[in-house]
Amino acid sequence: MPTFDTIDDLPADSRVLVRLDLNSPIENGEPQDNRRFERHAETVRELADAGHRVALLAHQGRPGRDDFTSLAGHAEILAGHVGRDVAFVADTYGDEALAAVDALGAGEVLLLENTRMCDDELPEESPEAKAETEFVRALAPRFDAYVNDAYSAAHRKHASLVGFPIVLPAYAGRVMETEYEANTAIATREFDGPVTMVVGGTKATDVIGVMDALDDRVDRFLLGGVAGELFLRAAGHPVGHDLEGMDLFDEQWAANRELIESVLDERGDAIRLATDLAYEGEDGARAEVAVDAIDEKETGYLDVGSATVADYEPAIRESDAVFVKGALGVFEDERFADGTVGVLEAIAETDCFSVVGGGDTSRAIEMYGLDEDDFSHVSIAGGAYIRALTGEPLPAVEVLTAAAERRR
Numbered sequence: 001m002p003t004f005d006t007i008d009d010l011p012a013d014s015r016v017l018v019r020l021d022l023n024s025p026i027e028n029g030e031p032q033d034n035r036r037f038e039r040h041a042e043t044v045r046e047l048a049d050a051g052h053r054v055a056l057l058a059h060q061g062r063p064g065r066d067d068f069t070s071l072a073g074h075a076e077i078l079a080g081h082v083g084r085d086v087a088f089v090a091d092t093y094g095d096e097a098l099a100a101v102d103a104l105g106a107g108e109v110l111l112l113e114n115t116r117m118c119d120d121e122l123p124e125e126s127p128e129a130k131a132e133t134e135f136v137r138a139l140a141p142r143f144d145a146y147v148n149d150a151y152s153a154a155h156r157k158h159a160s161l162v163g164f165p166i167v168l169p170a171y172a173g174r175v176m177e178t179e180y181e182a183n184t185a186i187a188t189r190e191f192d193g194p195v196t197m198v199v200g201g202t203k204a205t206d207v208i209g210v211m212d213a214l215d216d217r218v219d220r221f222l223l224g225g226v227a228g229e230l231f232l233r234a235a236g237h238p239v240g241h242d243l244e245g246m247d248l249f250d251e252q253w254a255a256n257r258e259l260i261e262s263v264l265d266e267r268g269d270a271i272r273l274a275t276d277l278a279y280e281g282e283d284g285a286r287a288e289v290a291v292d293a294i295d296e297k298e299t300g301y302l303d304v305g306s307a308t309v310a311d312y313e314p315a316i317r318e319s320d321a322v323f324v325k326g327a328l329g330v331f332e333d334e335r336f337a338d339g340t341v342g343v344l345e346a347i348a349e350t351d352c353f354s355v356v357g358g359g360d361t362s363r364a365i366e367m368y369g370l371d372e373d374d375f376s377h378v379s380i381a382g383g384a385y386i387r388a389l390t391g392e393p394l395p396a397v398e399v400l401t402a403a404a405e406r407r408r
């Protein structure tokens, strides 16, 4: 269990600086509403309802990228979920920001500007070095406490994530608490029956690392997506054809070939590969082919086939725990959603402990009308989920733990 303190331990009437992760898809310059707003709103509402003065920090995109924008639109979306006004100031720690922070009344909420617009934020440095930045030195004295709710950014050593717990009493928000507990369950919980991991998506390098690291905790891996095709390739099938303009297979194959071959060699009995694959037929409709019948690498496959889904479903039904990382196909296109949705439906119908991770994959849940309550946990984290699964430490969690230990 985490050893950090939570907002249950926060002294009454605090001035709190709260780090959220509202990093979202941006369309036509506007942030798109998503699970992150809904989840963080619970922490913000709880703090405001308790009468604390609440200033929020968050980031969006990275300098130089199209999704690097102001947080003005984020404040509006968040306010809708919190059910209270969320004021916004286009400044992070300058005079305007400090004046707005000082003017906060009990139960009021203010969002400060994108942390990544400040030079002090991004360079990855030690928490002690970050605590010395002007960013932290300017804001910290205005607050009684710091709350980190940004589990999904906890793998970054940025000022707003690791600097404040060095100089302020620090607590975990509700999202931090629940994400931490569910995502580390694979390493920390004992399950009575088989533990299954569904592995797919496009980031094959990441998930193959997870498979390697979780070797002894997982009884069987069900593969699909790009990673699945790379394993099929290692098993001698000519699949993993990059469609024009895509570079998903050959590069990741070159980077991971040895690891894939050794994982397949050592854990082949635990790894289930697709027996059929789906592709776009000549008439534009979904078509399927048995993997054994593929003799040339010339078709881009976009989903696992129906025989594979029929093979994976019972494996899920008899599991005690199922962890999902990555989609089994291009589910955004209804023709290629069967693999991802079939597996999610099987998980939803059983009462196993289940965690669905990855921003893209979890989107399939609402797209196809599944009920989030049928899963134990739907994670809003990408990179941090991967690191939690591989047992890698998360710097922003470590500083919360250290801050709690200092107080004991």
Ligand SMILES: Nc1ncnc2c1ncn2[C@@H]1O[C@H](COP(=O)(O)OP(=O)(O)OP(=O)(O)O)[C@@H](O)[C@H]1O
Pocket: 200, 201, 202, 203, 204, 224, 225, 226, 248, 301, 302, 303, 325, 326, 327, 328, 329, 330, 331, 332, 357, 358, 359, 360, 361, 362, 381, 382, 383
């Ligand atoms: N065979 C395939 N070819 C191309 N894309 C695929 C294939 N199978 C799955 N995908 C894509 O994988 C994406 C999900 O993969 P990704 O690795 O990004 O996973 P995620 O864990 O959900 O996301 P993130 O880590 O970004 O939060 C989906 O958007 C889907 O379209």
Ligand SMILES: O=C(O)[C@H](O)COP(=O)(O)O
Pocket: 021, 023, 061, 062, 152, 153, 156, 381, 382, 383
């Ligand atoms: O959206 C995310 O996964 C986190 O906010 C981390 O964002 P980053 O990968 O740009 O640091």
